[in-house]
Amino acid sequence: MRVGRRIWGAVRRIDVVLTHTETRRTLGLECKFQRELGTAEEKIPSTIQDIAAWPIRGLVVFSGEGFTPNMRSFLIASGKAIELDDLREWLILYFGLPEAEATSASEDGQKDR
Numbered sequence: 001m002r003v004g005r006r007i008w009g010a011v012r013r014i015d016v017v018l019t020h021t022e023t024r025r026t027l028g029l030e031c032k033f034q035r036e037l038g039t040a041e042e043k044i045p046s047t048i049q050d051i052a053a054w055p056i057r058g059l060v061v062f063s064g065e066g067f068t069p070n071m072r073s074f075l076i077a078s079g080k081a082i083e084l085d086d087l088r089e090w091l092i093l094y095f096g097l098p099e100a101e102a103t104s105a106s107e108d109g110q111k112d113r
Contacts, residue, residue, distance in 0.1 A: 001028075003054055014054060020095045027094060028058040034066030041071045048080050061087055 001014045014028040030047055044060070051058035062075060063084035075081035082090050092099060 003028075006050065006053075012050065012053070014056075014058065017056070018091070018095075023095075025095060026056045027091075028054055028056050030058060030060045032060055032062040032064075034062075034064040036066045037068065038066055041067055044071060044075065044081075048075075048078050051080055059090075 001017050002011055003014055004012050006012050015031045016029040017026060018029065019026045028051070030051065032044065032047070034041055044062075047060055051060070058080070060075060060081035061084055062072075062081060067075075072083075076083075091097070
């Protein structure tokens with residue numbers, strides 16, 4: 001979803017936008033995967049800062065063996081990022097979903113609210 005421009009003029013986009021159907025509470029997700037060590041993780045701090053300019057609350061969801069332990073610590077300590085393996089529980093808490101409701105929707109092949 002396009003949400004304006006960054007300071008240097010590049011289009012700002014949100015990878016995924018989740019909306020709870022009843023409360024209309026929203027959350028934007030920026031997804032980052034790094035298979036091997038590399039320079040992609042150097043862009044992460046600016047992504048964390050960029051989320052502050054979004055019109056909705058946002059979170060970086062990251063995965064992959066290519067993130068260094070220092071970067072993983074930075075991301076988690078920022079309060080604006082979570083590892084993919086922890087996302088389900090985080091979303092249940094954020095959207096206030098009962099565990100049974102989230103499990104039942106997943107089992108039915110439906111998206112969690």
